[in-house]
Amino acid sequence: MDKLKNMKKTTKNNIITYALVIAAFVIMQSLINAGSISSLLEGLMVPLCIYIIMAVSLNLVVGVLGELSLGHAGFMCVGAFASAFFSKCMRDTIESASLRFFLALLIGIAAAAIFGILIGIPVLRLKGDYLAIVTLAFGEIIKNLVNVLYIGKDSNGFHFSTKDVMALNMEPDGKVIINGPQGITGTPKDATFFIGFILILITLFIVLNLIHSRDGRAIMAIRDNRIAAESVGINITKYKLMAFTISAAMAGAAGVLYAHNLSTLTANTNNFGYNMSIMILVFVVLGGIGNIRGSIIAAVILTLLPEMLRGLSDYRMLIYAIVLIVMMLFNWAPKAIEWREKYLSFGKKKKEAVK
Amino acid sequence: MALLEVKNLGISFGGLRAVNGFDISIEKEALYGLIGPNGAGKTTVFNLLTGVYKPDSGKVLLDGTDITGKNTIEINKAGIARTFQNIRLFKQLSVLDNVKVGLHNKHHYSTLSGVLRLPGYRKVEKEMDEQAMELLKVFNLEDVAHVAASNLPYGQQRRLEIARAMATEPKLLLLDEPAAGMNPNETGELMDMIRFVREKFHMTILLIEHDMKLVSGICEKLTVLNFGEVLCEGKTSDVLNDPQVVTAYLGE
Numbered sequence A: 001m002d003k004l005k006n007m008k009k010t011t012k013n014n015i016i017t018y019a020l021v022i023a024a025f026v027i028m029q030s031l032i033n034a035g036s037i038s039s040l041l042e043g044l045m046v047p048l049c050i051y052i053i054m055a056v057s058l059n060l061v062v063g064v065l066g067e068l069s070l071g072h073a074g075f076m077c078v079g080a081f082a083s084a085f086f087s088k089c090m091r092d093t094i095e096s097a098s099l100r101f102f103l104a105l106l107i108g109i110a111a112a113a114i115f116g117i118l119i120g121i122p123v124l125r126l127k128g129d130y131l132a133i134v135t136l137a138f139g140e141i142i143k144n145l146v147n148v149l150y151i152g153k154d155s156n157g158f159h160f161s162t163k164d165v166m167a168l169n170m171e172p173d174g175k176v177i178i179n180g181p182q183g184i185t186g187t188p189k190d191a192t193f194f195i196g197f198i199l200i201l202i203t204l205f206i207v208l209n210l211i212h213s214r215d216g217r218a219i220m221a222i223r224d225n226r227i228a229a230e231s232v233g234i235n236i237t238k239y240k241l242m243a244f245t246i247s248a249a250m251a252g253a254a255g256v257l258y259a260h261n262l263s264t265l266t267a268n269t270n271n272f273g274y275n276m277s278i279m280i281l282v283f284v285v286l287g288g289i290g291n292i293r294g295s296i297i298a299a300v301i302l303t304l305l306p307e308m309l310r311g312l313s314d315y316r317m318l319i320y321a322i323v324l325i326v327m328m329l330f331n332w333a334p335k336a337i338e339w340r341e342k343y344l345s346f347g348k349k350k351k352e353a354v355k
Numbered sequence B: 001m002a003l004l005e006v007k008n009l010g011i012s013f014g015g016l017r018a019v020n021g022f023d024i025s026i027e028k029e030a031l032y033g034l035i036g037p038n039g040a041g042k043t044t045v046f047n048l049l050t051g052v053y054k055p056d057s058g059k060v061l062l063d064g065t066d067i068t069g070k071n072t073i074e075i076n077k078a079g080i081a082r083t084f085q086n087i088r089l090f091k092q093l094s095v096l097d098n099v100k101v102g103l104h105n106k107h108h109y110s111t112l113s114g115v116l117r118l119p120g121y122r123k124v125e126k127e128m129d130e131q132a133m134e135l136l137k138v139f140n141l142e143d144v145a146h147v148a149a150s151n152l153p154y155g156q157q158r159r160l161e162i163a164r165a166m167a168t169e170p171k172l173l174l175l176d177e178p179a180a181g182m183n184p185n186e187t188g189e190l191m192d193m194i195r196f197v198r199e200k201f202h203m204t205i206l207l208i209e210h211d212m213k214l215v216s217g218i219c220e221k222l223t224v225l226n227f228g229e230v231l232c233e234g235k236t237s238d239v240l241n242d243p244q245v246v247t248a249y250l251g252e
Helices: A002-035 A041-044 A045-065 A072-089 A097-124 A128-147 A192-212 A214-226 A227-233 A237-257 A274-287 A292-332 A335-342 A348-354 B042-049 B074-079 B095-102 B111-115 B119-137 B154-167 B182-199 B212-218 B236-241 B243-250
Strands: A150-154 A158-160 A174-180 B006-011 B015-026 B030-036 B055-060 B080-084 B170-175 B204-208 B221-226 B231-233
Touching: A002 A192, A002 A292, A002 A348, A041 A045, A041 A292, A041 B095, A045 A072, A045 A192, A045 A214, A045 A274, A045 A292, A072 A097, A072 A128, A072 A174, A072 A237, A072 A274, A097 A128, A097 A237, A128 A227, A128 A274, A174 B170, A192 A214, A192 A237, A192 A292, A192 B111, A214 A227, A214 A292, A214 B095, A214 B111, A214 B119, A227 A237, A227 B074, A237 B111, A237 B212, A274 A292, A348 B080, B006 B042, B015 B042, B015 B204, B015 B221, B015 B231, B030 B042, B030 B212, B042 B170, B042 B204, B074 B080, B095 B119, B095 B154, B095 B221, B119 B154, B119 B182, B119 B221, B154 B182, B182 B204, B182 B212, B221 B236, B231 B236, B231 B243, B236 B243
Parallel strands: B030 B204, B030 B221, B080 B170, B170 B204
Antiparallel strands: A150 A158, A150 A174, B006 B015, B006 B055, B221 B231
C-alpha cells in the first residue's frame, strides 16, 4: 500500500510537469491565434522552446549525474550545423518540408550524440571544476572549428577547406554551403512553435522516464557516492557517458530547432559560445539543480522577463538582476525553504508550483 | 576448501610497505575478525580484496577462482560485497532505491525499454521492488523504505549499508567497523543482526572491528594485523590471550 502511494507520487509529479507544459502551450497558441500578442513575443516562442530543451538536457548532466558541464552550447552548435547542412543540400531534392525537417532532426541529434561520445570519453575522467573547464574549452573549440569550415558542392561532389572559399576549387556551377564565419544562409525556416512544443514533450518524456529507471538510478548513485556505486558493481564510465551523450543529443535537437528558425546560421559567442552555456546553466541552477520542472519554469521566466519589461527601458536590467537574486534566495536560503514549507505546504498544488 | 584464500598479499605506497605478506584463509559460513591498532593496514586489506588497490604481490582466490588484480566491479560480480568505515550511502535516493542499486547487476532491461516503459521494464521493476522489500524486511527497514537515506538515524544507515551489500548476492561480506559510533545497545542489536544474516543467507563474513565486546562475542577466528603484517591468528579466545597481541594492541 505504501509502495503504491509512492509510485503515485512520482507519477503525479510527472503528470503535473506535462500538464504545465501542455497548458502553457495551449494558452500561448490560442493567444497567438487570437492575435492578442505582440509579434515580438510571438517570435520568442521557438527560442523559448530551445532554451527549455537545453535547460532540461543540461539538468540531466548537472542535476542527475552531478557533474558541471559548461560546454552545452557546443553540442547545440553541432546539431544546428549538421542539420542545416543537410536541409540546405536537400532543399530541392526533398519536397516535403516535414519529412525534410524530420530527417534533419535525426541527423542533428545523431551528430551531437557522436560528439557527446567523442568528447565524453576523455573528459569524463575528470571531476568537478576540472571537468567544467575542459567542457568549456571543448564548447569553444567546436564553435571556432565551425567558423573556419568551408564546404561547397559542385558537379564533382563536395569540397572541403579550412582556408577560404577560393581554396574549395569548385567548378563554376559550384555552390558554397558553409561559408566560414558567414555560416549557412538560406536554411528553410521549418521550425514552428508546435514542433518546439512536441520536442519539449519528447525531451521531458525521455529525461523523466530515464531518471525513474534502472539506468537512472545507477546515474544518481554515481552522483551520490562514486566509490559505493563502484562497490556494488555499477560501471561508472558507462553510466556517466550515457548521461552525457543523451544530454548532448537533446542539445543537438535544440540546435536543429535553432538552425531552422533563422535563415542565416552563424556561430558566435552569443548563440553557441560560453554566453549561451552559462545562460542555460543559470536556468538550471535557479530552477533547482536536479529539478526538471524548475528548469522549465526558470527558462520561461528568465526568457520572457526582459521582453515584458521592455517598457521600463532603463530599469529593465535592474529588475532582471533583482528577480535573479530573489529566485536564488527563494530556492536556496534555509529561511526561505522553512517559510515555504510552513506556509505553502497546505495546498499541495501551491507547493508544487513554487518548486 | 576455504572460500577465501589469500597468500602473501602486499602493497607499497611509495616507500611505505602498508601490507606485507598477508595470509588468510576463511572457511564457508565462518565469522572471521580482522583486528589491530590504528594504521595497521586493516582497511588497506579490504581495499586490496575489493580491487580498490591493486596488490604488488600475492594471490587472492575466491571459491577457487583467482581474482587477484581485478577491478572493483569484476570482484563484486565474482562475489565480494563490502560496507565502509565512514558510511557511504546514496544519500538523496530512497532507502528502497539504495537497495535497488545493489540489485542492479542481477536484473536487466534495456535503456530503451526503461525510457519507453515497455512491458520488460514493468516486469523487472516489479521483481526488483519485491526483492528489495524482502531484504528491507530482513533488516527491519521496510517502514522507512521511501525515506531518503540521508534522513535515517545512524544505526539504520549502518543496517541499510549492509542490506545494500547483501543485495548484490555476495559469497563473502566484508564489514569495515560496523559498530563504529554505536552505543552498547545498538552494538548488541548489530551483533544479533550479523549472526542472523550469517544463518539466514549462509553468509561468510569478514569484519574489522575495534569493539572487543563485539569481536569476542561473535567472531570464531581472528587475525591480528600490526604494522601491515600478521601478528597472530587463530581461535578468538586463544588470540585475545596471546601475550604478543596483548602488548601490541589490547594493553595490559
